[in-house]
Amino acid sequence: MAKKGAREIVAMICKECKSQNYVTTRNKVNMDVKGNGKLELNKHCQTCKKVTSHKESSKLK
Numbered sequence: 001m002a003k004k005g006a007r008e009i010v011a012m013i014c015k016e017c018k019s020q021n022y023v024t025t026r027n028k029v030n031m032d033v034k035g036n037g038k039l040e041l042n043k044h045c046q047t048c049k050k051v052t053s054h055k056e057s058s059k060l061k
């Protein structure tokens with residue numbers, strides 16, 4: 001049985017060009033324990049054509 005509100009769909013935004021490149025889900029319960037709960041990942045940006053730091057955004061374009 002799925003727990004309501006435990007999983008959250010987030011967009012991953014390139015910090016350099018602000019493009020939304022990825023959409024992922026995160027487990028809110030686990031992620032909020034450490035730091036400010038913001039997810040940040042190094043991913044390849046198609047706009048920058050290199051690996052850049054992506055941060056999560058709750059706003060899906």
Ligand SMILES: [Zn+2]
Binds near residue numbers: 017045046048052
């Ligand atoms: Zn970029």
